[in-house]
Amino acid sequence: MGHARQTAGTALGLVLLLGGCAAPGAQQESPQAQGTPSASDPPGSTSAGTGTPSEVTPSEVTPSGVTPSGVTPSGWQTFTTSDGLSFDYPPDWTAKDPGGDLGGAFVDVTNADGKPMAQLRTNIVTGAECTVQYPYQVYDSQPLQALVEPGSADRGMPRYVYESRGDGTGPGPAQNTTAAYGITMMPEETGPLACPMFHLFLWPPSGALFGGTYNPANNLTPGPAALPYLEKAKRYAATPEYQSIRTMITSLRPAG
Template sequence: MHRYRSAQSVAILAGALVLSGCGSAESASAPSASSSQSASSPSSSPAATASPTQPTEEPSPTATPEPTATTTTYTTADGILSFEHPADWTVVDGPAPAAGSPAEVVSVVDGTGRTMATLTTGYPGVHDAAMFSPSQPTELDYLELPAEQLPLVFADSVNAFNYQLIYNPNTGVTGAVMSINNLRVGSDHGWLRGIDTDAATGAAFSRWIDGTESLPGVDPGLAGSQEAYAAYMATPEYQAVKTMLLSLRTAG
Protein backbone atom coordinates (compact mmCIF):
# COMPACT_ATOMS: atom_id res chain seq x y z
CA MET A 1 0.00 0.00 0.00
CA HIS A 2 1.33 3.45 -0.87
CA ARG A 3 1.83 5.45 2.26
CA TYR A 4 0.02 8.60 1.16
CA ARG A 5 -2.73 7.20 -0.98
CA SER A 6 -5.78 9.25 -1.94
CA ALA A 7 -7.94 10.37 0.95
CA GLN A 8 -11.03 9.41 -1.04
CA SER A 9 -10.22 5.74 -0.50
CA VAL A 10 -10.01 6.07 3.28
CA ALA A 11 -12.59 8.71 4.13
CA ILE A 12 -15.06 6.24 5.61
CA LEU A 13 -12.38 4.64 7.80
CA ALA A 14 -11.09 7.98 9.07
CA GLY A 15 -14.54 9.40 9.59
CA ALA A 16 -15.36 6.43 11.82
CA LEU A 17 -12.02 6.35 13.65
CA VAL A 18 -10.79 9.90 13.91
CA LEU A 19 -14.10 11.72 14.29
CA SER A 20 -16.16 9.31 16.38
CA GLY A 21 -15.45 10.91 19.75
CA CYS A 22 -17.14 14.31 19.71
CA GLY A 23 -20.29 13.23 21.59
CA SER A 24 -21.16 14.65 24.95
CA ALA A 25 -19.58 13.36 28.11
CA GLU A 26 -22.92 11.87 29.15
CA SER A 27 -22.24 9.02 26.71
CA ALA A 28 -18.92 8.23 28.34
CA SER A 29 -18.77 5.70 31.14
CA ALA A 30 -17.37 6.20 34.62
CA PRO A 31 -13.59 6.67 34.93
CA SER A 32 -11.67 3.55 34.00
CA ALA A 33 -10.17 1.57 36.84
CA SER A 34 -7.32 0.63 34.51
CA SER A 35 -5.86 2.81 31.79
CA SER A 36 -6.99 0.40 29.07
CA GLN A 37 -8.72 2.66 26.62
CA SER A 38 -7.77 5.43 24.16
CA ALA A 39 -9.65 8.12 22.13
CA SER A 40 -10.77 9.39 18.69
CA SER A 41 -12.35 12.43 17.11
CA PRO A 42 -15.99 12.78 16.09
CA SER A 43 -17.23 11.24 12.88
CA SER A 44 -20.25 13.43 12.52
CA SER A 45 -21.81 16.53 13.98
CA PRO A 46 -24.90 18.63 13.28
CA ALA A 47 -24.66 20.92 10.29
CA ALA A 48 -23.60 24.39 11.37
CA THR A 49 -25.20 27.59 10.25
CA ALA A 50 -21.90 29.23 9.37
CA SER A 51 -21.04 29.79 5.73
CA PRO A 52 -18.30 27.63 4.20
CA THR A 53 -14.87 29.08 4.84
CA GLN A 54 -12.28 28.83 2.09
CA PRO A 55 -8.62 28.02 2.83
CA THR A 56 -6.42 30.97 3.68
CA GLU A 57 -2.69 31.45 3.85
CA GLU A 58 -1.10 29.23 6.52
CA PRO A 59 -0.18 31.18 9.68
CA SER A 60 3.20 31.14 11.37
CA PRO A 61 3.68 28.53 14.12
CA THR A 62 2.89 29.71 17.63
CA ALA A 63 4.99 29.21 20.72
CA THR A 64 4.41 26.16 22.90
CA PRO A 65 2.02 27.15 25.72
CA GLU A 66 3.20 26.88 29.30
CA PRO A 67 1.93 23.81 31.23
CA THR A 68 -0.82 24.36 33.77
CA ALA A 69 0.25 24.58 37.41
CA THR A 70 -1.39 21.31 38.47
CA THR A 71 -1.55 18.40 36.07
CA THR A 72 -2.07 14.64 36.13
CA THR A 73 -0.38 12.10 33.88
CA TYR A 74 -2.46 9.57 31.96
CA THR A 75 -0.77 6.55 30.37
CA THR A 76 -2.51 4.16 27.98
CA ALA A 77 -2.98 0.58 29.15
CA ASP A 78 -0.52 -0.69 26.57
CA GLY A 79 2.10 1.64 28.03
CA ILE A 80 2.86 3.23 24.67
CA LEU A 81 1.55 6.80 25.04
CA SER A 82 1.01 9.28 27.86
CA PHE A 83 -0.09 12.90 28.26
CA GLU A 84 -0.64 15.54 30.92
CA HIS A 85 -4.09 16.96 31.66
CA PRO A 86 -5.34 19.50 34.22
CA ALA A 87 -5.90 17.81 37.57
CA ASP A 88 -9.55 18.90 37.65
CA TRP A 89 -10.23 17.17 34.32
CA THR A 90 -11.00 13.44 34.24
CA VAL A 91 -10.20 10.62 31.81
CA VAL A 92 -13.23 8.36 31.24
CA ASP A 93 -13.92 5.37 29.01
CA GLY A 94 -15.65 5.89 25.67
CA PRO A 95 -17.27 6.68 23.41
CA ALA A 96 -17.35 3.21 21.87
CA PRO A 97 -15.09 2.75 18.82
CA ALA A 98 -16.56 2.23 15.36
CA ALA A 99 -18.12 -1.18 14.72
CA GLY A 100 -15.53 -3.76 13.79
CA SER A 101 -12.66 -1.53 14.88
CA PRO A 102 -10.00 -2.80 17.29
CA ALA A 103 -9.55 0.74 18.54
CA GLU A 104 -9.85 1.66 22.22
CA VAL A 105 -11.15 5.06 23.24
CA VAL A 106 -11.05 7.41 26.24
CA SER A 107 -12.30 10.96 26.62
CA VAL A 108 -10.98 13.81 28.75
CA VAL A 109 -13.83 15.76 30.35
CA ASP A 110 -13.78 18.95 32.38
CA GLY A 111 -15.52 19.56 35.70
CA THR A 112 -18.85 20.25 33.97
CA GLY A 113 -18.71 17.08 31.85
CA ARG A 114 -17.75 18.77 28.57
CA THR A 115 -15.42 16.71 26.38
CA MET A 116 -12.07 18.46 26.02
CA ALA A 117 -10.38 15.77 23.89
CA THR A 118 -10.53 12.12 22.90
CA LEU A 119 -7.69 9.65 22.45
CA THR A 120 -7.99 6.58 20.25
CA THR A 121 -5.28 3.95 19.87
CA GLY A 122 -4.96 0.60 18.19
CA TYR A 123 -6.47 1.19 14.77
CA PRO A 124 -4.58 0.50 11.52
CA GLY A 125 -3.16 2.61 8.76
CA VAL A 126 -3.06 6.15 10.17
CA HIS A 127 -0.69 7.24 7.42
CA ASP A 128 -3.38 6.32 4.88
CA ALA A 129 -6.30 7.95 6.70
CA ALA A 130 -7.97 11.32 6.21
CA MET A 131 -10.19 13.27 8.59
CA PHE A 132 -12.51 14.61 5.89
CA SER A 133 -12.69 13.95 2.18
CA PRO A 134 -12.91 16.38 0.64
CA SER A 135 -12.53 19.23 3.11
CA GLN A 136 -11.78 22.93 2.90
CA PRO A 137 -9.50 23.73 5.86
CA THR A 138 -8.32 27.04 7.19
CA GLU A 139 -5.29 26.55 9.44
CA LEU A 140 -5.49 28.82 12.49
CA ASP A 141 -2.63 27.42 14.59
CA TYR A 142 0.28 25.04 13.96
CA LEU A 143 3.25 23.83 16.01
CA GLU A 144 5.63 20.93 15.43
CA LEU A 145 6.56 18.51 18.23
CA PRO A 146 10.18 17.58 18.99
CA ALA A 147 11.08 14.26 17.37
CA GLU A 148 12.38 12.88 20.65
CA GLN A 149 9.02 13.52 22.35
CA LEU A 150 7.00 11.46 19.90
CA PRO A 151 9.43 9.54 17.66
CA LEU A 152 8.67 9.45 13.96
CA VAL A 153 7.90 6.13 12.31
CA PHE A 154 8.40 7.53 8.82
CA ALA A 155 11.43 9.68 8.01
CA ASP A 156 9.65 11.98 5.55
CA SER A 157 7.08 13.16 8.11
CA VAL A 158 6.66 15.42 11.13
CA ASN A 159 4.37 15.25 14.16
CA ALA A 160 2.55 18.52 14.78
CA PHE A 161 -0.34 20.24 16.53
CA ASN A 162 -2.97 21.58 14.13
CA TYR A 163 -5.96 23.84 14.79
CA GLN A 164 -8.16 24.10 11.72
CA LEU A 165 -11.54 25.44 10.77
CA ILE A 166 -13.01 22.83 8.43
CA TYR A 167 -15.91 22.87 6.02
CA ASN A 168 -17.02 19.55 4.54
CA PRO A 169 -19.04 20.17 1.36
CA ASN A 170 -20.22 16.55 1.32
CA THR A 171 -22.05 16.91 4.62
CA GLY A 172 -22.47 20.67 4.94
CA VAL A 173 -20.72 20.53 8.32
CA THR A 174 -18.61 23.42 9.55
CA GLY A 175 -16.51 23.05 12.69
CA ALA A 176 -12.99 23.21 14.03
CA VAL A 177 -10.54 20.59 15.20
CA MET A 178 -7.53 20.74 17.51
CA SER A 179 -5.36 17.66 16.97
CA ILE A 180 -1.95 16.00 16.87
CA ASN A 181 -1.05 14.63 13.44
CA ASN A 182 1.70 12.95 11.52
CA LEU A 183 2.09 15.00 8.35
CA ARG A 184 4.21 14.43 5.30
CA VAL A 185 6.99 17.00 5.09
CA GLY A 186 5.93 19.70 2.62
CA SER A 187 2.26 18.69 2.67
CA ASP A 188 -0.50 21.30 2.63
CA HIS A 189 -2.02 19.95 5.89
CA GLY A 190 -5.33 19.44 4.14
CA TRP A 191 -5.77 15.86 5.35
CA LEU A 192 -5.30 15.28 9.08
CA ARG A 193 -4.30 11.69 9.74
CA GLY A 194 -3.66 11.26 13.45
CA ILE A 195 -0.28 9.80 14.41
CA ASP A 196 1.68 6.60 13.78
CA THR A 197 2.64 4.44 16.75
CA ASP A 198 4.32 1.87 14.51
CA ALA A 199 4.40 1.06 10.79
CA ALA A 200 0.94 -0.54 10.86
CA THR A 201 -0.90 1.04 13.80
CA GLY A 202 -2.13 4.51 14.58
CA ALA A 203 -3.67 6.78 17.18
CA ALA A 204 -5.62 10.04 17.25
CA PHE A 205 -5.70 12.73 19.94
CA SER A 206 -8.04 15.61 19.21
CA ARG A 207 -10.83 17.99 20.20
CA TRP A 208 -13.70 18.53 17.78
CA ILE A 209 -15.63 21.79 18.13
CA ASP A 210 -19.06 21.74 16.55
CA GLY A 211 -20.15 24.84 14.69
CA THR A 212 -23.07 25.31 17.09
CA GLU A 213 -21.02 24.97 20.29
CA SER A 214 -20.94 27.94 22.64
CA LEU A 215 -17.30 28.48 23.57
CA PRO A 216 -16.35 30.01 26.96
CA GLY A 217 -14.99 33.52 26.54
CA VAL A 218 -16.32 33.87 22.99
CA ASP A 219 -19.30 35.97 21.88
CA PRO A 220 -22.19 33.46 21.34
CA GLY A 221 -23.32 35.53 18.38
CA LEU A 222 -20.16 34.48 16.53
CA ALA A 223 -20.79 30.72 16.98
CA GLY A 224 -19.55 28.67 14.05
CA SER A 225 -17.67 31.53 12.39
CA GLN A 226 -13.96 31.91 11.75
CA GLU A 227 -14.02 34.91 14.08
CA ALA A 228 -15.29 32.69 16.91
CA TYR A 229 -12.61 30.05 16.39
CA ALA A 230 -9.91 32.73 16.20
CA ALA A 231 -11.20 34.37 19.39
CA TYR A 232 -11.21 30.98 21.15
CA MET A 233 -7.42 30.85 20.76
CA ALA A 234 -7.09 33.68 23.32
CA THR A 235 -9.08 31.85 26.02
CA PRO A 236 -7.65 29.86 28.95
CA GLU A 237 -9.62 26.80 27.84
CA TYR A 238 -8.00 26.76 24.40
CA GLN A 239 -4.54 27.10 25.94
CA ALA A 240 -5.26 24.26 28.40
CA VAL A 241 -6.44 21.94 25.62
CA LYS A 242 -3.51 22.87 23.40
CA THR A 243 -1.04 22.26 26.24
CA MET A 244 -2.62 18.86 26.89
CA LEU A 245 -2.49 17.81 23.24
CA LEU A 246 1.09 18.99 22.90
CA SER A 247 2.11 16.91 25.93
CA LEU A 248 1.39 13.64 24.07
CA ARG A 249 4.55 11.56 24.15
CA THR A 250 5.96 8.08 24.13
CA ALA A 251 5.59 6.73 27.64
CA GLY A 252 8.55 5.58 29.66
Protein backbone atom coordinates (compact mmCIF):
# COMPACT_ATOMS: atom_id res chain seq x y z
CA MET A 1 0.00 0.00 0.00
CA GLY A 2 3.02 2.28 0.43
CA HIS A 3 3.48 2.64 -3.34
CA ALA A 4 -0.22 3.38 -3.76
CA ARG A 5 -0.06 6.15 -1.14
CA GLN A 6 2.90 7.77 -2.87
CA THR A 7 1.12 7.52 -6.21
CA ALA A 8 -1.98 9.13 -4.74
CA GLY A 9 0.08 11.97 -3.32
CA THR A 10 1.63 12.75 -6.69
CA ALA A 11 -1.71 12.70 -8.46
CA LEU A 12 -3.46 14.81 -5.86
CA GLY A 13 -1.05 17.62 -6.65
CA LEU A 14 -3.06 18.07 -9.85
CA VAL A 15 -6.43 18.61 -8.27
CA LEU A 16 -5.97 19.53 -4.63
CA LEU A 17 -3.67 22.47 -5.23
CA LEU A 18 -5.79 24.50 -2.85
CA GLY A 19 -6.69 21.74 -0.40
CA GLY A 20 -10.06 20.05 -0.72
CA CYS A 21 -13.51 19.25 0.59
CA ALA A 22 -14.56 15.81 1.78
CA ALA A 23 -16.19 13.81 -1.00
CA PRO A 24 -19.52 12.13 -0.23
CA GLY A 25 -18.88 8.79 1.43
CA ALA A 26 -15.09 9.23 1.23
CA GLN A 27 -12.56 8.37 3.91
CA GLN A 28 -11.02 11.40 5.62
CA GLU A 29 -7.30 11.96 5.05
CA SER A 30 -4.89 14.87 4.93
CA PRO A 31 -5.27 17.03 1.79
CA GLN A 32 -1.52 17.58 1.51
CA ALA A 33 0.10 15.89 -1.48
CA GLN A 34 3.16 13.87 -0.45
CA GLY A 35 4.56 12.77 -3.80
CA THR A 36 6.95 14.39 -6.22
CA PRO A 37 5.35 17.30 -8.14
CA SER A 38 4.39 16.44 -11.70
CA ALA A 39 5.33 18.41 -14.80
CA SER A 40 1.93 20.12 -14.76
CA ASP A 41 2.14 21.37 -11.17
CA PRO A 42 2.08 25.18 -11.17
CA PRO A 43 5.02 27.17 -9.79
CA GLY A 44 4.92 30.22 -7.52
CA SER A 45 2.25 31.55 -5.19
CA THR A 46 -0.23 34.39 -5.02
CA SER A 47 -3.10 35.38 -2.76
CA ALA A 48 -6.74 34.74 -3.61
CA GLY A 49 -8.68 37.70 -4.88
CA THR A 50 -12.36 38.55 -4.69
CA GLY A 51 -15.10 38.10 -7.20
CA THR A 52 -18.20 36.18 -8.14
CA PRO A 53 -18.66 32.89 -10.01
CA SER A 54 -18.73 33.15 -13.78
CA GLU A 55 -20.27 30.28 -15.71
CA VAL A 56 -19.73 29.87 -19.43
CA THR A 57 -22.48 28.37 -21.57
CA PRO A 58 -21.61 25.61 -24.08
CA SER A 59 -22.24 28.03 -26.95
CA GLU A 60 -19.50 30.26 -25.57
CA VAL A 61 -16.87 27.54 -25.28
CA THR A 62 -17.57 25.15 -28.16
CA PRO A 63 -16.08 26.15 -31.54
CA SER A 64 -17.71 25.09 -34.79
CA GLY A 65 -16.73 21.70 -36.17
CA VAL A 66 -16.18 20.07 -32.74
CA THR A 67 -17.52 16.54 -32.26
CA PRO A 68 -20.70 16.63 -30.10
CA SER A 69 -20.43 15.55 -26.46
CA GLY A 70 -20.70 11.78 -25.97
CA VAL A 71 -19.58 10.95 -29.52
CA THR A 72 -16.08 9.54 -30.02
CA PRO A 73 -14.42 10.97 -33.15
CA SER A 74 -13.49 8.55 -35.90
CA GLY A 75 -10.01 7.07 -35.63
CA TRP A 76 -9.56 7.58 -31.88
CA GLN A 77 -7.81 4.89 -29.85
CA THR A 78 -9.12 3.19 -26.68
CA PHE A 79 -7.09 2.60 -23.51
CA THR A 80 -8.24 0.08 -20.89
CA THR A 81 -6.73 -0.08 -17.42
CA SER A 82 -6.01 -3.28 -15.52
CA ASP A 83 -8.70 -2.41 -12.97
CA GLY A 84 -11.59 -1.99 -15.38
CA LEU A 85 -11.80 1.52 -16.82
CA SER A 86 -11.70 2.51 -20.51
CA PHE A 87 -11.38 5.84 -22.27
CA ASP A 88 -10.85 7.08 -25.82
CA TYR A 89 -8.08 9.44 -26.92
CA PRO A 90 -6.86 11.11 -30.13
CA PRO A 91 -4.80 9.00 -32.56
CA ASP A 92 -1.72 11.25 -32.32
CA TRP A 93 -1.73 11.33 -28.50
CA THR A 94 -0.05 8.77 -26.24
CA ALA A 95 -1.44 6.99 -23.18
CA LYS A 96 1.07 5.06 -21.07
CA ASP A 97 0.85 3.10 -17.82
CA PRO A 98 4.23 1.95 -16.52
CA GLY A 99 2.53 -0.93 -14.71
CA GLY A 100 4.43 -2.64 -11.94
CA ASP A 101 3.53 -2.60 -8.28
CA LEU A 102 1.86 0.80 -8.03
CA GLY A 103 -1.42 -0.46 -6.57
CA GLY A 104 -3.70 0.88 -9.32
CA ALA A 105 -3.75 2.52 -12.74
CA PHE A 106 -1.15 5.24 -13.32
CA VAL A 107 -1.82 6.51 -16.83
CA ASP A 108 -0.20 9.61 -18.32
CA VAL A 109 -1.73 11.08 -21.50
CA THR A 110 0.45 13.35 -23.65
CA ASN A 111 -0.25 15.13 -26.94
CA ALA A 112 1.71 14.81 -30.19
CA ASP A 113 4.33 17.24 -28.84
CA GLY A 114 4.79 15.25 -25.63
CA LYS A 115 2.98 17.83 -23.48
CA PRO A 116 0.93 16.43 -20.56
CA MET A 117 -2.81 16.63 -21.20
CA ALA A 118 -4.26 14.52 -18.36
CA GLN A 119 -3.54 11.82 -15.80
CA LEU A 120 -5.66 8.86 -14.75
CA ARG A 121 -5.05 7.41 -11.28
CA THR A 122 -6.98 4.73 -9.39
CA ASN A 123 -6.75 3.20 -5.91
CA ILE A 124 -6.53 6.65 -4.33
CA VAL A 125 -7.64 7.24 -0.75
CA THR A 126 -9.88 10.30 -0.90
CA GLY A 127 -10.90 12.91 1.63
CA ALA A 128 -9.98 16.39 2.83
CA GLU A 129 -11.58 19.26 4.69
CA CYS A 130 -12.86 22.59 3.41
CA THR A 131 -11.05 25.03 5.68
CA VAL A 132 -11.12 28.09 3.40
CA GLN A 133 -13.18 29.27 0.41
CA TYR A 134 -12.15 31.13 -2.73
CA PRO A 135 -13.64 33.10 -5.61
CA TYR A 136 -14.34 30.63 -8.40
CA GLN A 137 -15.38 30.27 -12.00
CA VAL A 138 -16.98 27.32 -13.80
CA TYR A 139 -16.15 27.11 -17.51
CA ASP A 140 -17.73 23.75 -18.33
CA SER A 141 -19.71 21.00 -16.56
CA GLN A 142 -21.37 17.72 -17.56
CA PRO A 143 -22.84 14.82 -15.53
CA LEU A 144 -21.29 11.39 -16.16
CA GLN A 145 -23.95 8.72 -15.78
CA ALA A 146 -21.57 5.94 -16.88
CA LEU A 147 -19.49 6.32 -13.69
CA VAL A 148 -22.37 6.00 -11.22
CA GLU A 149 -21.69 2.98 -9.01
CA PRO A 150 -24.52 0.45 -8.63
CA GLY A 151 -26.35 0.96 -5.33
CA SER A 152 -25.00 4.48 -4.79
CA ALA A 153 -28.13 6.46 -5.64
CA ASP A 154 -27.77 8.39 -2.36
CA ARG A 155 -24.45 9.86 -3.51
CA GLY A 156 -23.84 12.64 -5.95
CA MET A 157 -23.45 11.73 -9.61
CA PRO A 158 -19.88 12.12 -10.90
CA ARG A 159 -19.56 15.05 -13.29
CA TYR A 160 -16.90 16.45 -15.53
CA VAL A 161 -15.93 20.02 -14.66
CA TYR A 162 -13.46 22.65 -15.84
CA GLU A 163 -13.20 25.32 -13.17
CA SER A 164 -10.87 27.70 -11.36
CA ARG A 165 -10.19 29.17 -7.96
CA GLY A 166 -8.49 32.40 -6.93
CA ASP A 167 -7.37 35.79 -8.16
CA GLY A 168 -8.67 36.72 -11.61
CA THR A 169 -5.91 39.28 -12.26
CA GLY A 170 -2.74 37.38 -11.34
CA PRO A 171 -0.36 35.59 -13.72
CA GLY A 172 -0.77 32.05 -12.29
CA PRO A 173 -0.82 29.16 -12.14
CA ALA A 174 -0.03 29.36 -8.43
CA GLN A 175 -0.97 27.84 -5.11
CA ASN A 176 -4.06 30.00 -4.69
CA THR A 177 -4.90 30.72 -8.34
CA THR A 178 -5.47 27.57 -10.34
CA ALA A 179 -7.68 26.22 -13.11
CA ALA A 180 -8.16 22.49 -13.66
CA TYR A 181 -10.35 19.98 -15.45
CA GLY A 182 -11.40 16.58 -14.19
CA ILE A 183 -14.14 14.46 -12.62
CA THR A 184 -15.71 15.36 -9.29
CA MET A 185 -18.51 14.18 -7.02
CA MET A 186 -18.85 17.49 -5.18
CA PRO A 187 -22.17 19.38 -5.49
CA GLU A 188 -22.21 22.37 -7.80
CA GLU A 189 -21.36 25.61 -6.00
CA THR A 190 -24.08 28.25 -5.73
CA GLY A 191 -22.66 31.13 -3.68
CA PRO A 192 -19.94 33.72 -4.34
CA LEU A 193 -17.19 31.53 -2.80
CA ALA A 194 -16.32 27.86 -3.17
CA CYS A 195 -14.31 25.19 -1.40
CA PRO A 196 -11.02 24.21 -3.03
CA MET A 197 -11.25 21.99 -6.12
CA PHE A 198 -11.71 18.30 -5.37
CA HIS A 199 -11.44 16.37 -8.63
CA LEU A 200 -11.87 12.82 -7.35
CA PHE A 201 -14.62 10.25 -7.77
CA LEU A 202 -15.44 6.90 -6.17
CA TRP A 203 -14.11 3.83 -7.99
CA PRO A 204 -13.50 0.47 -6.28
CA PRO A 205 -11.70 -0.18 -4.05
CA SER A 206 -11.41 3.48 -3.06
CA GLY A 207 -11.24 6.48 -5.39
CA ALA A 208 -9.83 7.72 -8.69
CA LEU A 209 -9.04 10.84 -10.68
CA PHE A 210 -8.84 11.68 -14.37
CA GLY A 211 -7.87 15.24 -15.23
CA GLY A 212 -5.15 17.86 -15.25
CA THR A 213 -4.16 21.38 -14.29
CA TYR A 214 -4.42 24.14 -16.90
CA ASN A 215 -0.91 25.42 -17.60
CA PRO A 216 -0.26 27.89 -20.46
CA ALA A 217 3.16 26.29 -20.93
CA ASN A 218 1.48 23.00 -21.86
CA ASN A 219 -2.01 23.96 -23.02
CA LEU A 220 -2.03 25.98 -26.25
CA THR A 221 -4.12 29.12 -25.70
CA PRO A 222 -4.97 31.98 -28.08
CA GLY A 223 -4.34 35.59 -27.11
CA PRO A 224 -1.46 37.73 -25.81
CA ALA A 225 1.00 36.06 -23.46
CA ALA A 226 0.48 38.88 -20.94
CA LEU A 227 -3.20 38.04 -20.36
CA PRO A 228 -4.12 37.17 -16.75
CA TYR A 229 -3.95 33.44 -16.05
CA LEU A 230 -7.67 32.99 -15.50
CA GLU A 231 -8.51 34.86 -18.70
CA LYS A 232 -6.26 32.42 -20.54
CA ALA A 233 -8.02 29.54 -18.79
CA LYS A 234 -11.41 30.81 -19.98
CA ARG A 235 -10.15 31.22 -23.56
CA TYR A 236 -8.66 27.73 -23.50
CA ALA A 237 -12.18 26.29 -23.17
CA ALA A 238 -12.87 27.36 -26.76
CA THR A 239 -9.86 25.59 -28.30
CA PRO A 240 -9.88 22.30 -30.25
CA GLU A 241 -7.23 20.92 -27.85
CA TYR A 242 -9.49 21.49 -24.86
CA GLN A 243 -12.41 19.92 -26.68
CA SER A 244 -10.26 16.82 -27.29
CA ILE A 245 -9.40 16.68 -23.59
CA ARG A 246 -13.06 17.06 -22.68
CA THR A 247 -14.15 14.33 -25.10
CA MET A 248 -11.42 12.03 -23.76
CA ILE A 249 -12.23 12.50 -20.08
CA THR A 250 -16.00 12.30 -20.53
CA SER A 251 -15.55 9.03 -22.46
CA LEU A 252 -14.32 7.32 -19.27
CA ARG A 253 -16.46 4.28 -18.52
CA PRO A 254 -16.35 0.80 -17.02
CA ALA A 255 -14.57 -1.54 -19.43
CA GLY A 256 -16.48 -4.23 -21.23
